[in-house]
Amino acid sequence: MEALRDTIVKVDLKELGRNMDLIAELCGPNVAIMPVIKANGYGLGAVGIAPTLIEHGAAYLGVATLTEALELRKAYPEYPIFILGYTPDRFNEYVVEAGITQTVVNFDQAKALSDCALSKGKKLTVHLKVDTGFHRLGTSDREELLKMAQLPGLLVEGIFSHLALASEEEDIAQFEMLEAIIEYLEAKGCSFRYKHIADSIALVNYPGFRMNMVRPGALVYGLKGYRRGFIDVRPCMSVETRISQIHTLSEGEGVGYDFLWKAPKDGTRVGAVPIGYADGYPRNMRDKGYVTIRGTKCPVVGVICMDQMMIDLNGCPEAQVGDTAIVYGDGSGNTMSIEEASKLAGTNKNEIIARILARPPRVYIK
Numbered sequence: 001m002e003a004l005r006d007t008i009v010k011v012d013l014k015e016l017g018r019n020m021d022l023i024a025e026l027c028g029p030n031v032a033i034m035p036v037i038k039a040n041g042y043g044l045g046a047v048g049i050a051p052t053l054i055e056h057g058a059a060y061l062g063v064a065t066l067t068e069a070l071e072l073r074k075a076y077p078e079y080p081i082f083i084l085g086y087t088p089d090r091f092n093e094y095v096v097e098a099g100i101t102q103t104v105v106n107f108d109q110a111k112a113l114s115d116c117a118l119s120k121g122k123k124l125t126v127h128l129k130v131d132t133g134f135h136r137l138g139t140s141d142r143e144e145l146l147k148m149a150q151l152p153g154l155l156v157e158g159i160f161s162h163l164a165l166a167s168e169e170e171d172i173a174q175f176e177m178l179e180a181i182i183e184y185l186e187a188k189g190c191s192f193r194y195k196h197i198a199d200s201i202a203l204v205n206y207p208g209f210r211m212n213m214v215r216p217g218a219l220v221y222g223l224k225g226y227r228r229g230f231i232d233v234r235p236c237m238s239v240e241t242r243i244s245q246i247h248t249l250s251e252g253e254g255v256g257y258d259f260l261w262k263a264p265k266d267g268t269r270v271g272a273v274p275i276g277y278a279d280g281y282p283r284n285m286r287d288k289g290y291v292t293i294r295g296t297k298c299p300v301v302g303v304i305c306m307d308q309m310m311i312d313l314n315g316c317p318e319a320q321v322g323d324t325a326i327v328y329g330d331g332s333g334n335t336m337s338i339e340e341a342s343k344l345a346g347t348n349k350n351e352i353i354a355r356i357l358a359r360p361p362r363v364y365i366k
């Protein structure tokens with residue numbers, strides 16, 4: 001479908017596939033990959049990118065919430081989908097009916113899911129979540145985990161945990177705790193097809209933590225966050241807009257709400273672009289951000305509005321209405337990388353792309 005807007009999120013599916021291939025190569029044939037496509041595929045559009053991930057060997061599609069899982073289930077009636085987060089008991093029927101693999105965090109939740117599955121004459125596939133110190137979801141109680149694993153309505157396919165990435169020492173302690181618990185449960189007769197703890201950073205930093213499944217999010221999208229090791233993934237997303245109108249101002253004329261920016265000299269050209277904080281552009285980028293027009297960095301000036309913002313075009317006298325303005329690029333050609341944006345906005349890379357809200361159309365390049 002035609003993107004009916006000048007502001008778009010452009011996703012290069014070839015680069016996305018290449019990133020998946022590089023992760024698979026790094027991990028080897030005995031490690032299954034569950035790309036994490038929560039938060040609408042980190043802003044890239046979960047349903048739009050799923051076919052590429054599946055084509056490039058995703059064993060599972062990982063999401064955070066039931067809503068995300070059901071959206072994917074509608075588009076992919078058969079593919080394994082995994083909810084990494086907690087689903088409240090009152091929605092168990094949806095999980096069971098849609099055949100979605102659910103994280104189970106304690107006995108009460110597991111029992112409710114098991115009962116729900118049995119009432120429908122089914123078994124629900126689940127993974128046990130072990131709390132190895134993050135203290136977000138899961139339990140570290142071995143007897144509780146064992147009771148969860150023995151529930152008749154559940155098919156316990158996997159067991160996993162999540163690292164706090166506090167320090168190497170702490171990471172190792174968490175990993176060893178998970179291993180010890182798995183060993184205990186296996187000695188009691190449990191068996192797990194999938195064991196996993198590594199997100200993007202951990203799978204690069206700690207080859208020994210890959211077990212037989214990894215859960216990369218950021219890395220799939222070409223956002224490098226690891227501290228050690230190396231993998232040549234590349235960004236596969238850019239955000240682009242176009243200049244809607246240009247004004248020529250006299251020295252001292254204000255721009256935008258509260259006139260917080262004023263033209264420094266006569267003949268100052270200011271361009272409006274149709275992207276604002278309702279598209280996920282950080283409002284605190286005022287006086288810090290820039291867009292790239294004809295290869296030139298042009299500063300964002302004045303207050304960032306809900307749907308638009310203004311650009312100082314003094315550095316780019318040839319700029320015209322309709323010119324493309326690159327908001328986020330891969331960092332080359334004077335474009336702002338997601339990494340640079342995250343530093344300027346005082347957040348992390350994942351938040352910058354997750355913030356890109358539903359409004360800008362996603363355009364997929366094959």
Ligand SMILES: *Cc1c(COP(=O)(O)O)cnc(C)c1O
Pocket residue numbers: 036038084162198199200201215216217218219350
């Ligand atoms: C989001 C998430 C991931 C992926 O994290 P990245 O840092 O983007 O690789 C992996 N596991 C869990 C449980 C998550 O919530």
